[in-house]
Amino acid sequence: MMDGSSNKIEAIIRACSVITRMNKALPDVPESKNMYYKMLTDYFTRVQRAKEEGNFLAAHTVFFPTEILYAMDIVPMHTETTTWMIALFTGEATELVTAGAEIGLASEICTPHRGIAGAFSLKNALPQPDAIVWSNLICDNTAKSGELIAELSGSPGYFLDHPFQESQQERKYLIGELKGMIDFLEHQSGKKMNWDKLSEIVAFMDRQIELFREICELRKAVPTPFSPLGFMDLLTMDYFFPGQPEAIEYLETVRDELKAKIAAGKGAVDNERFRLMSLFVPPMYLMGFLEKLSHEYGAVSVTEPFFTHWGEGKLDPNKPLESVAQKAYMIPEVQMYGPMNDTKIQRVADLAEEYKVDGAVYYADTGCRHTCALIKLVKDTLSDVDIPMLTLDSDVVDPTMTSEEETREKFEGFFELLEDY
Amino acid sequence: MIEKFREINSSFPQTSYVKEHKSSGKKVIGWLCTYVPEEIIHAAGALPVRITGYQQEQELDDGTAYLYVNNCSFSRSCLQLALRGEYDFLDGVVGGSTCDGVRRLFDLWRKYIGTDFHQILSIPRKFTESAHELYLSQVTQFKQHLEEFIGAPITDEALVKSIELYNETRALLKQLYDLRKSDNPPITGSEVLEVLEAGFRMPKEAFNQLLGELIDVLSKSNAENKGRARLAVVGSVLTNAEFIKSIEEQGGLVVTDELCTSTRYWSDPVVLDEGKTPLEAIARRYLNNFPCARMYPSDERFDRIIQLIRDFRVEGVVSQIIRYCVPYAHDLPLLIKKLDAINVPVLALDVEYGSSGSGQIATRVQAFLEMLEARK
Numbered sequence: 001m002m003d004g005s006s007n008k009i010e011a012i013i014r015a016c017s018v019i020t021r022m023n024k025a026l027p028d029v030p031e032s033k034n035m036y037y038k039m040l041t042d043y044f045t046r047v048q049r050a051k052e053e054g055n056f057l058a059a060h061t062v063f064f065p066t067e068i069l070y071a072m073d074i075v076p077m078h079t080e081t082t083t084w085m086i087a088l089f090t091g092e093a094t095e096l097v098t099a100g101a102e103i104g105l106a107s108e109i110c111t112p113h114r115g116i117a118g119a120f121s122l123k124n125a126l127p128q129p130d131a132i133v134w135s136n137l138i139c140d141n142t143a144k145s146g147e148l149i150a151e152l153s154g155s156p157g158y159f160l161d162h163p164f165q166e167s168q169q170e171r172k173y174l175i176g177e178l179k180g181m182i183d184f185l186e187h188q189s190g191k192k193m194n195w196d197k198l199s200e201i202v203a204f205m206d207r208q209i210e211l212f213r214e215i216c217e218l219r220k221a222v223p224t225p226f227s228p229l230g231f232m233d234l235l236t237m238d239y240f241f242p243g244q245p246e247a248i249e250y251l252e253t254v255r256d257e258l259k260a261k262i263a264a265g266k267g268a269v270d271n272e273r274f275r276l277m278s279l280f281v282p283p284m285y286l287m288g289f290l291e292k293l294s295h296e297y298g299a300v301s302v303t304e305p306f307f308t309h310w311g312e313g314k315l316d317p318n319k320p321l322e323s324v325a326q327k328a329y330m331i332p333e334v335q336m337y338g339p340m341n342d343t344k345i346q347r348v349a350d351l352a353e354e355y356k357v358d359g360a361v362y363y364a365d366t367g368c369r370h371t372c373a374l375i376k377l378v379k380d381t382l383s384d385v386d387i388p389m390l391t392l393d394s395d396v397v398d399p400t401m402t403s404e405e406e407t408r409e410k411f412e413g414f415f416e417l418l419e420d421y
Numbered sequence: 422m423i424e425k426f427r428e429i430n431s432s433f434p435q436t437s438y439v440k441e442h443k444s445s446g447k448k449v450i451g452w453l454c455t456y457v458p459e460e461i462i463h464a465a466g467a468l469p470v471r472i473t474g475y476q477q478e479q480e481l482d483d484g485t486a487y488l489y490v491n492n493c494s495f496s497r498s499c500l501q502l503a504l505r506g507e508y509d510f511l512d513g514v515v516g517g518s519t520c521d522g523v524r525r526l527f528d529l530w531r532k533y534i535g536t537d538f539h540q541i542l543s544i545p546r547k548f549t550e551s552a553h554e555l556y557l558s559q560v561t562q563f564k565q566h567l568e569e570f571i572g573a574p575i576t577d578e579a580l581v582k583s584i585e586l587y588n589e590t591r592a593l594l595k596q597l598y599d600l601r602k603s604d605n606p607p608i609t610g611s612e613v614l615e616v617l618e619a620g621f622r623m624p625k626e627a628f629n630q631l632l633g634e635l636i637d638v639l640s641k642s643n644a645e646n647k648g649r650a651r652l653a654v655v656g657s658v659l660t661n662a663e664f665i666k667s668i669e670e671q672g673g674l675v676v677t678d679e680l681c682t683s684t685r686y687w688s689d690p691v692v693l694d695e696g697k698t699p700l701e702a703i704a705r706r707y708l709n710n711f712p713c714a715r716m717y718p719s720d721e722r723f724d725r726i727i728q729l730i731r732d733f734r735v736e737g738v739v740s741q742i743i744r745y746c747v748p749y750a751h752d753l754p755l756l757i758k759k760l761d762a763i764n765v766p767v768l769a770l771d772v773e774y775g776s777s778g779s780g781q782i783a784t785r786v787q788a789f790l791e792m793l794e795a796r797k
Contacts, residue, residue, distance in 0.1 A: 104754035106771060108491070108745045136546060140521045140715065143546060144751035147719055151755060159717045161552065164518035164543035169558040176551045339541055340528040364489065369745055372489035373496075373525035377532060 008086045008096070008125050009048045015089035016041040032253045036233050039250060040085070043240050047082075050075040051127060056189040059129040059153075061146060063137035063331055064160070065324045067205060067243045068182060071198035072191050077129060079149070080142075081239045083115035087284040087397040096125065097398055103152070110367025111397035113145040120152040129153060131188050133181060135160040137328065138337050139370050158184040165338050166329055174325045198320040201243030205327060206315035208243065211251035216308055218258040220355055223267025224275065224302045225258040228294030229287060230268075231278065231304050238331070273298035274418050277352055277360040277387070279306065279378060280371045285399040286407060293408065297415050303355040305348045306336050306371075340374060348378055349385045359418045360389040365396050388421060390414040422638050423612050425631055429619040433476055434502065435510050438623040442468040448512040448571060451536070453499070453527065455681045455710070456517035456544045458703045460587050460691065461564050463625065464579040465571045471621035472508065473660045473682075474498025478775035487529050488522075493745040494774035495658050496522035503534045513538030513570065515563065519715055520748055538570045546717050548709060557704040564700060580699035584691045586625050593632045594687040600636070601676045602733055605645035610654065610675025611666035617683055618660060648674025650793035653735040655679040655726060655756075657743040658774065667778030668739060668786050677733040679726050685711040688725075714748035722752070723759045730765055737793045738767045739786070743774050766792065 020037045023029040050057035058069055059077045069076045087093035097111050099118030119125040132155050134146025150157035160177050163170035182193050219226045241247035278301040282290055294300060311330040315323035328334060335344055360382055364372050379389045392410055395401035429436050439449055448467040462469040475498050483504045484497030502508055514536045516527040527541050542559040545552035568575050600607055620628040649672035654665060659680050668675055678684055691706040712722045738760060742749045757767050768789040770782055
């Protein structure tokens with residue numbers, strides 16, 4: 001392990017606490033925002049204190065069935081999103097990405113994974129997890145990074161192999177993998193799976209998905225009531241709090257706020273001019289700037305086909321493990337996994353129409369190969385329904401990739417094009 | 422003798438054998454990735470042809486426009502060839518969900534190339550019994566779909582014959598590689614890659630014949646290749662023999678390799694056990710074969726590499742990883758650590774697919790060889 005580095009989790013907690021205090025002083029901050037930052041503070045506080053409170057801490061990759069960890073009273077730490085949050089709240093992600101390079105990770109490995117590996121190679125940056133659990137959802141980086149961080153952190157690990165397609169045999173395989181993981185966690189943590197609790201979490205998760213869908217429906221309103229880049233907060237709900245009561249409370253609050261706005265005829269921005277479709281993740285370090293730009297130009301993301309639109313299906317608390325497997329196939333981003341067939345790609349065009357989209361923005365993350373490989377396919381599909389698309393080269397975490405000036409220039413050019421369209 | 426293989430390669434990708442097969446009214450099926458069982462295609466009476474990209478490094482304007490710049494140049498190179506009609510002779514395409522590059526290449530191929538038959542197999546990343554069950558179900562489904570496409574059943578008898586034929590290829594290639602264990606092998610690493618390349622685009626019946634003749638000639642020849650250090654080349658897909666030749670021209674003696682176009686392609690035979698159907702035997706071999714970096718745990722791959730190093734008395738390892746080939750890039754720090762533990766240095770090269778190994782790469786190879794010599 002390399003020396004140095006400050007505790008990144010503490011830095012996130014401090015940043016969230018400051019934002020919460022500042023928000024309280026502002027009159028127009030919606031209640032949901034206060035709830036959101038409190039939830040983040042609580043989440044990272046649990047991560048930070050896991051050891052001293054005698055809890056078992058499991059680091060896990062994105063789209064991992066965290067419901068199982070919660071059902072076993074295991075404290076989860078989401079690896080990629082922790083790197084995002086470090087970039088977003090502390091601006092210290094570059095140090096971690098550099099540390100990732102120092103242990104020999106090539107620059108084409110995406111920054112959240114380089115960053116998290118870097119973090120585990122540094123003393124003190126993150127708490128030592130008791131176990132690493134990871135899956136291949138949703139790319140080669142997730143599939144491969146767990147083994148490396150298990151080695152770096154000296155923690156035992158379990159790889160959950162998520163099948164590529166959805167046949168009956170593949171679902172059976174996935175359930176077997178989930179059982180294997182539960183056995184592993186029971187052995188490592190000394191805790192038994194609480195099946196009643198898992199059933200309860202599944203029921204809450206089902207409710208969460210219903211609320212996600214309700215919120216999407218409300219965003220169809222013109223003007224749209226949902227904040228320009230608020231979809232990132234929705235992602236966090238599933239990443240950090242699947243099947244957790246506080247997530248339901250938060251989503252109900254968001255829904256009610258949206259209803260109130262619609263009733264009052266208020267939009268998320270003062271003068272809605274451009275309704276946008278967002279594809280993939282905006283750069284974390286430019287979130288504040290992008291939000292400002294959205295207000296300046298009246299441009300709002302109203303739909304995100306692969307981020308906020310859940311696949312069809314319902315979860316059954318009486319079949320908790322099957323439901324955890326079912327959920328894995330319903331996650332919006334997982335719609336990008338598996339073969340990209342005509343039905344999936346046509347959905348993008350259908351959503352553009354349903355949400356009265358004027359233009360699409362594709363955040364082409366340099367480290368994300370499987371999403372960038374769809375740029376041409378999505379662009380052609382949207383072009384068929386006369387929706388122009390801006391492709392913005394960026395990086396989720398690395399601030400050296402795109403500057404505010406360059407981003408502004410590209411958006412301004414795109415908005416001009418939309419006006420003439 | 423090598424000239425015969427070179428002649429076949431000169432008409433890449435549509436070799437004279439492919440043309441001959443097509444003209445007899447039979448199907449040609451392209452396969453992507455070593456987790457696609459060729460025996461099934463062969464048993465269906467079709468000619469399996471490996472889909473690869475350009476033989477040399479190329480500008481990939483079309484490939485990049487479709488797959489974006491951050492997908493590996495192997496995928497982009499393959500797609501560009503297809504977009505430009507070079508793979509129009511294929512009646513079908515079969516891929517595996519092996520890595521992001523290949524699965525997206527398959528998505529775009531289906532949409533923009535539109536070959537008549539296409540199937541992608543879900544390939545588990547583990548070696549467990551349940552992974553084997555899943556993979557067998559995929560292979561079974563592939564066989565069924567191919568039967569429907571061809572319009573004829575693929576019988577167990579035909580599968581057994583194909584298994585025997587392909588096992589013969591594997592045995593011959595093992596013999597060829599065994600010749601490289603000697604102090605001064607009669608064939609170079611680049612020549613071996615040329616031999617293998619030809620085998621991807623011709624019937625195995627004819628390939629085995631040629632290969633057998635080559636082994637006979639080499640076994641009796643006095644040819645000797647000497648070098649400054651015995652090397653193994655590992656990493657991403659590699660088809661350009663020039664890359665290995667450039668290492669050899671500087672005095673590196675490439676005696677073995679861990680590549681999906683070489684050792685990982687042929688290493689394990691299909692074992693026909695009693696009580697096991699031919700399809701089960703095929704499925705077991707393909708999932709258990711010398712693993713790609715995509716598989717878990719990585720130690721399975723590392724242990725096999727270490728075994729190669731011992732068998733071929735390798736003194737240094739050249740890792741060539743195509744940019745954006747993430748599975749291999751992730752494994753690299755762990756592999757270096759493992760090889761460091763057995764005192765074998767690694768030269769880690771970031772390359773583009775089709776690279777000839779000239780320029781900066783040549784300089785680094787030169788320095789690596791000097792370092793290896795200094796250790797002796």
